[in-house]
Every structure is written in structure tokens, then in C-alpha cells.
Amino acid sequence: DQQVKQNSPSLSVQEGRISILNCDYTNSMFDYFLWYKKYPAEGPTFLISISSIKDKNEDGRFTVFLNKSAKHLSLHIVPSQPGDSAVYFCASRGSARQLTFGSGTQLTVLP
Amino acid sequence: DTEVTQTPKHLVMGMTNKKSLKCEQHMGHRAMYWYKQKAKKPPELMFVYSYEKLSINESVPSRFSPECPNSSLLNLHLHALQPEDSALYLCASSQSTGRSTEAFFGQGTRLTVV
Numbered sequence: 001d002q003q004v005k006q007n008s009p010s011l012s013v014q015e016g017r018i019s020i021l022n023c024d025y026t027n028s029m030f031d032y033f034l035w036y037k038k039y040p041a042e043g044p045t046f047l048i049s050i051s052s053i054k055d056k057n058e059d060g061r062f063t064v065f066l067n068k069s070a071k072h073l074s075l076h077i078v079p080s081q082p083g084d085s086a087v088y089f090c091a092s093r094g095s096a097r098q099l100t101f102g103s104g105t106q107l108t109v110l111p
Numbered sequence: 112d113t114e115v116t117q118t119p120k121h122l123v124m125g126m127t128n129k130k131s132l133k134c135e136q137h138m139g140h141r142a143m144y145w146y147k148q149k150a151k152k153p154p155e156l157m158f159v160y161s162y163e164k165l166s167i168n169e170s171v172p173s174r175f176s177p178e179c180p181n182s183s184l185l186n187l188h189l190h191a192l193q194p195e196d197s198a199l200y201l202c203a204s205s206q207s208t209g210r211s212t213e214a215f216f217g218q219g220t221r222l223t224v225v
Contacts, residue, residue, distance in 0.1 A: 032212045034214075041199075041218075041219070043117075043216030043217050043218050045216070049213060089153055093212065096159045096161060096166055096167055097142050097205050097206075097214065098159050098167060100156070101155075103152070
């Protein structure tokens with residue numbers, strides 16, 4: 001049973017436009033949600049996180065929104081740049097600070 | 112220094128070999144993790160060490176044996192692996208308490224079992 005789901009395996013966006021990546025979760029006990037970016041043959045790189053008591057966190061071009069009632073979070077990237085092309089993983093944090101990852105979304109930003 | 116260093120980067124081993132993967136961090140993190148990632152899949156948790164003690168083992172087969180010799184080092188000893196164990200093995204570390212939320216990942220070891 002997947003506790004963290006990313007239903008869109010891929011997303012293509014024009015450079016300069018907004019990229020919206022979505023994530024759903026099932027466990028209400030998660031206390032933090034994180035987004036990681038991953039290039040092939042590299043480890044995941046942390047982007048941004050949000051506490052379960054917040055509904056929005058912003059860092060530069062990246063904003064994460066959390067809707068607890070819908071158990072849904074999203075990552076907005078604006079403006080999107082070609083260098084943003086990568087696989088994006090949503091993750092939830094457990095009690096030992098271990099991460100449970102979604103299946104990932106391949107973002108392609110077209111020049 | 113926000114780096115987690117993993118060695119080797121690539122490893123090819125036979126099913127009868129014994130090898131070890133190594134991971135090192137100098138951020139003072141007291142929680143360290145091993146994850147396994149197969150192609151086109153998300154990283155999956157294998158083990159969690161907290162203050163050098165194994166706190167979570169996600170039902171990993173005994174042919175994978177973790178070891179945490181000190182607060183900066185994490186090893187994964189491999190013995191009698193199967194071809195289906197071929198994957199990217201990722202080490203990560205994080206604070207075990209406090210407000211910092213993220214885990215830092217190494218570049219991974221690409222393991223091929225032949």
C-alpha cells in the first residue's frame with residue numbers, strides 16, 4: 001500500500017511558465033513533507049519542505065502548498081527553467097526521520 | 112560541509128563475493144540511513160541508525176548487513192547477493208532532533224551483481 005503517491009509520471013512545461021507537481025498521501029501522522037529533485041546517477045537533492053501545521057512554504061522560485069483535509073500537497077516552480085528538468089520526488093517524514101518517497105514525476109522544461 | 116560521501120561509486124560483484132559499501136558524513140548528524148533504488152522507482156528505505164544503534168530494519172534479507180562503527184561512518188556489508196539486488200544504493204544522514212527537516216543524500220553506489 002503506497003503511503004505517498006505521485007500520479008503523474010511526467011510533466012512538460014514551457015520555459016518561463018509555472019510547473020505544478022502534485023502528491024497525495026494517506027497517513028495523517030506524517031509531520032513533515034519534503035520535495036527532492038534527482039538527476040540520473042545522482043542522489044536526491046533536497047528542495048523544500050513543509051510542516052504539517054503549515055499550509056504554505058516559499059523559497060525563491062519554489063513554493064509548496066499543503067491541503068491537510070485533502071491529504072494533498074503540491075510543488076509550484078515559477079518561472080520554470082530548463083535546468084529544472086529532473087525527476088521530482090515527494091516524501092513524507094516518519095518518526096525516525098526516515099523518508100517514504102512517492103514514485104516521482106519527470107519534469108521536462110522546454111526552451 | 113553538507114556532503115555525504117559514498118564509496119565506491121560503481122561496484123560489480125559476483126554472487127559468491129563479499130564486498131562493502133561505505134558512507135561518511137561530517138555534519139554531526141546522528142541519524143544515518145541506507146536506501147535502495149531500482150531503475151524508474153523511488154528510493155526505498157532499508158535501514159535506519161540513530162546514535163550508532165540500528166533502529167529500523169525494513170525486513171531486509173540477511174545478505175545485507177549494516178554497520179555503524181562511529182557517528183560519521185556507515186557501512187553496508189554484502190554477501191551472497193543475487194542479480195536482482197543490482198540497484199543504486201543511497202546513503203543519507205539527518206539530524207535526529209531539532210528543527211532541521213531535510214536528509215542529505217550521497218551520490219550513491221551503483222551495484223551490479225553478476
